[in-house]
Amino acid sequence: MSDTKQLIASLDEKVGQLVSKLNQEKSALKSKQEQINELNQQISAHQAEVSKLKGENEELKNKPQESTDNSEELKVKIDGLVREIDKCISLLKV
Numbered sequence: 001m002s003d004t005k006q007l008i009a010s011l012d013e014k015v016g017q018l019v020s021k022l023n024q025e026k027s028a029l030k031s032k033q034e035q036i037n038e039l040n041q042q043i044s045a046h047q048a049e050v051s052k053l054k055g056e057n058e059e060l061k062n063k064p065q066e067s068t069d070n071s072e073e074l075k076v077k078i079d080g081l082v083r084e085i086d087k088c089i090s091l092l093k094v
Helices: 002-062 068-093
Strands: none
């Protein structure tokens, strides 16, 4: 009888340890699932950002390199510099 009680007590202890281990593993699994969900959300956010940036990049590629106002300013500056160079050349000839 005593051996039976010891065997039952030993089995009861082992079952208790297994239940405790099962609860720890369930907790770890829940934590990992939450982490996976968080990472999936981050991936979705990054994918949306990448798509947005690709769209902006395409817009910039299709946009003209210089606006007409800027090109007019450059023409005026270049004309002024050419006149100044011409004056310098004429002074050197004299």
